[in-house]
Amino acid sequence: MTKLQSQGVHHITIMGADRQTSIDFWEGVLGMPFVFEQPNLDNPDEGHLYFDPGDGRLITIFTNESRAVDPARTPTNAGCVHHIAFAVSQSMYSQLADRLDAKGIEHSGEKDRGFMNSIYFKDPLGLLIELASYRFEPPLGATHTDVLFEAHQIRTKAGDASIRDKHLAEAIEVLSRRRHRTLSDS
Template sequence: MQKIQTQGVHHITIMGADRQTSIDFWEGVLGMPFIFDQPNLDNPDEGHLYFDPGDGRLITIFTNESRESVHDRTPTDAGCVHHLALNVSKASWSQVVKRLDARGIPHSGPKDRGFMDSIYFKDPLGFLIELACYRFEPPEGCRHADVMIEAHRIRVERGDYNIGEEHLADAIELLVTRTQQSLSDDRSPKDPYKRG
């Protein structure tokens, strides 16, 4: 028996309401370019809209003109999707509260997650959206996941409750030492400000 190895998220499809509500939210609120439009090939009564969330992957929406927008929370039962987290830059993150407030969109306010900052709000159908901003950039040639696993190991070794910025900084230093070459034989910390 062997695994079926995945290599990333291809796309995520969400049940939407009418076509215009979907376009107005995904492009008009979240800025995702509307890039492809065709019928749902498994249900001719539905449309299938495609949006680019910013990384070249896809968010797709099944639309139906007879479905109405609702403002309740979508189900959070076992097996249901709890929320969708989207990455934003620090510059965009600093504007999120102001821009949601300007539209009258209720939100959670900023949440400190240790390794990232988050804010939550619902789409017009009650689906929970998270906008997340990492507090770190991975070293060249590494991914966010590489930093996260090393920070996790450091956190566990130290007995800390959750990942914090110190764990991230130490993980980044470890990854740079491990993955990037140096002509120095000794790469340990030094004090070039010798006093006395």
């Protein structure tokens, strides 16, 4: 049987509370432009808000004015979403804690993930949000996933527990050698 082939995330839809709470968080806190809205075509009692997370794809929110805001942590049972991560630049990452503090939003503080830096906080409905920044740029013609795949191979061969800077640097070198041919021996 032939596998289905994904070409990336098309959109993610989240169950929201009221319209304004969604706009205040997704655009007001995360800076995602509110690009359009329409009724939820499967449930006429709900609105459907569309936000651009920065890559031209979509985050959509189903809203209903009768749903109350509940900041309790969303379920993390099997089959539930644990968190959603959004990419930020290193320059933005360096300001995240201060900006969240200025808005009175509790957060995890900075987390070193080896190949990226992260900070976590909850949206008004208890969904855990991660803002993450890769600590490397892939070489021309490669993706972050390409680098991480190579770094994983290097890490496991070395017997190391997690991907670190040394694995990333070697992975980038491997990918660069594949792309950039040379006639010299050195």
